[in-house]
Amino acid sequence: MSAIEVTLVTGRTLDQGRMLEEGKFLEGYLSKCALIELDPGDLNKLGIQAGANVKVKTAFGEVVVKAVAAGSSHPGIAFMPMGPWANAVVNPNTYGSGMPTLKGIKAEVTPTQESVKTLSELFEGLSPKAFEVKLSEGGSDPSGGEYVVNDAVCVFCGCICDDIQVTVKNGTIASVKGTCAIGTSKFMNYSKERVYKPLIRKNGKFVEASYEEAIEAAAKILASAKYPVLYGWSSTSNEAMRLGVELAELVGGVVDNTAVVCHGPTILGTQQVGVVTATLGQIKNRADLIVYWGCNPLYAHPRHTIRYSAMAKGQFVEGRKGRKIVVVDVRPTATSKLADLFVKVEPGMDYELITALRMAVKGHTIEVEEVAGVPRDVILKMADMMMSAKFGVLFFGMGLTMTLGKGRNVEEAIKLVQDLNEWTKFVLLAMRGHFNVTGTNAVMAWLTGYPYAIDFSRGFPRSNPGVTSSTDVLLRGEADAALIVASDPASHFPRKAVEHLAKIPTVVIDPRWSPTAAMADVFIPTTYVGIEHEGTIYRMDKVPLRAKKLVEHPPGLMSDEEVLEKLVEKVKELKLKASS
Numbered sequence: 001m002s003a004i005e006v007t008l009v010t011g012r013t014l015d016q017g018r019m020l021e022e023g024k025f026l027e028g029y030l031s032k033c034a035l036i037e038l039d040p041g042d043l044n045k046l047g048i049q050a051g052a053n054v055k056v057k058t059a060f061g062e063v064v065v066k067a068v069a070a071g072s073s074h075p076g077i078a079f080m081p082m083g084p085w086a087n088a089v090v091n092p093n094t095y096g097s098g099m100p101t102l103k104g105i106k107a108e109v110t111p112t113q114e115s116v117k118t119l120s121e122l123f124e125g126l127s128p129k130a131f132e133v134k135l136s137e138g139g140s141d142p143s144g145g146e147y148v149v150n151d152a153v154c155v156f157c158g159c160i161c162d163d164i165q166v167t168v169k170n171g172t173i174a175s176v177k178g179t180c181a182i183g184t185s186k187f188m189n190y191s192k193e194r195v196y197k198p199l200i201r202k203n204g205k206f207v208e209a210s211y212e213e214a215i216e217a218a219a220k221i222l223a224s225a226k227y228p229v230l231y232g233w234s235s236t237s238n239e240a241m242r243l244g245v246e247l248a249e250l251v252g253g254v255v256d257n258t259a260v261v262c263h264g265p266t267i268l269g270t271q272q273v274g275v276v277t278a279t280l281g282q283i284k285n286r287a288d289l290i291v292y293w294g295c296n297p298l299y300a301h302p303r304h305t306i307r308y309s310a311m312a313k314g315q316f317v318e319g320r321k322g323r324k325i326v327v328v329d330v331r332p333t334a335t336s337k338l339a340d341l342f343v344k345v346e347p348g349m350d351y352e353l354i355t356a357l358r359m360a361v362k363g364h365t366i367e368v369e370e371v372a373g374v375p376r377d378v379i380l381k382m383a384d385m386m387m388s389a390k391f392g393v394l395f396f397g398m399g400l401t402m403t404l405g406k407g408r409n410v411e412e413a414i415k416l417v418q419d420l421n422e423w424t425k426f427v428l429l430a431m432r433g434h435f436n437v438t439g440t441n442a443v444m445a446w447l448t449g450y451p452y453a454i455d456f457s458r459g460f461p462r463s464n465p466g467v468t469s470s471t472d473v474l475l476r477g478e479a480d481a482a483l484i485v486a487s488d489p490a491s492h493f494p495r496k497a498v499e500h501l502a503k504i505p506t507v508v509i510d511p512r513w514s515p516t517a518a519m520a521d522v523f524i525p526t527t528y529v530g531i532e533h534e535g536t537i538y539r540m541d542k543v544p545l546r547a548k549k550l551v552e553h554p555p556g557l558m559s560d561e562e563v564l565e566k567l568v569e570k571v572k573e574l575k576l577k578a579s580s
Helices: 014-022 027-033 040-046 119-123 181-188 211-224 238-251 264-273 280-286 350-362 376-388 407-420 437-448 470-475 495-501 560-579
Strands: 004-011 035-038 053-058 061-069 077-081 103-111 147-152 164-169 172-177 199-202 205-208 228-232 254-257 289-293 324-329 341-344 391-396 425-430 481-485 506-510 522-525 535-538 544-547
Touching: 004 040, 014 027, 014 181, 027 035, 035 040, 040 061, 040 103, 164 181, 172 181, 199 211, 211 238, 211 481, 211 506, 211 522, 211 560, 228 238, 228 470, 238 254, 238 437, 238 481, 238 535, 238 560, 254 437, 254 470, 264 407, 280 391, 280 425, 289 376, 324 376, 341 376, 350 376, 350 407, 391 407, 407 425, 437 535, 470 495, 506 560
Parallel strands: 004 077, 035 061, 228 254, 228 481, 289 324, 289 391, 324 341, 391 425, 481 506, 506 522
Antiparallel strands: 004 103, 035 077, 053 061, 053 103, 147 164, 164 172, 199 205, 199 522, 535 544
């Protein structure tokens, strides 16, 4: 049977984002995530047609997915959407950053007659706990009237667009205007795959419980744990995060957020050399050169180019006509089609290319014909475009943070921007994913001095990513309990970390059912921030916004903040009893 060797990269897609919001347990999510995009020539080498099943095997695991033909030519490079199927084969090693290596992985692809596993089949057997799917219908108040909310905030990605119009009828969202495809899916599907009663696992199965019973059961798990992990937070409000930090200090655990699997290395690079940055408003109004490096905003942040950057009409820049666009990536993407210059870099060699650009900016001679697969004349052309800009911006994504180099890649990118400021005005901004991950980093830094991977086991906060990061703590099997808030690590952590999470007592606080909830011991349903509950959140450029309440929450549901307040009180009570 034919086999090919490829370099595997993972990332977001527009369809993956839409289906994620429609429901992870539905067929649509499987069909858009359990796949691998291969160059048409590589499909021919395998002797198969698009749509056939293949087995993807790496040094870290194997998984069966559907092979599809890529829309562009990138022989030897394969792409898988982020999700449980991709995470079965990614490199869990964080190399001291907390960030697993989710790009640039050597993989073998072979045709197979084996079937693609469903989400439930993928997680079965991870632990003695049964993988249960508990979904409820309804939940809204049909007696509600009809009204329109203007300037609502979209709570999907770090753009958190605040110009959305939402129409509410009969207590639920009927339509939205101004959103991207993923934002529309978020607003229109918020009531799907939800559970409206707390659940406690008894005798191996979930049974309904009151909030008081569930909070007490959760408190007992956390209060008795020696080294719990409290993870998530990036899809809730700043107010809830404050309570999460207090709770972590009470139980002597690790409090961590989703930056650990996206832009944790960005934080590490920034701590080394500082950062020259700006708000999205400044960029929209002034930037005449936009560089997208290792990101594909048309898929991951669909309104970013229209509202804030490449195609946005600014006060001093006419719009797309007044701007030059450069895209740097390992393969052509939807965003690269917008570019005046597309620079194709070899996987895992971003650091080398950035260094070569710094040499060009500094006037040093690049003696070799190419660096990182990029011809010298292209490097010089890009450097000239950057130096000639009146106001340039480098937007970078997980193409820098998830590949080898991690924080060093970001550090070098920051130094490049600093070098450019000797010639012109140039700034840098990370393309943040979860809608409030920037707020999470800010709140945790205010309260502890550290933005992520914070360890309270000695009674005071410490942070040493690679040691105290939730990913590494789970990979080493050190955590003996977990609290997961507004997150789904079972779908986004490497398989080895999920295997340990599935074995330990776990509490999940979330508006929605998820694979993580399906393996939990206690599930506490809550309201959606930015839909059913208001709260403070931070845009990717650190501008705070107030997410509005749009509809009444289902009767009886508590917010994250209310549940965490009660959980803190109950843990204090249990700790006091234990010490007396």
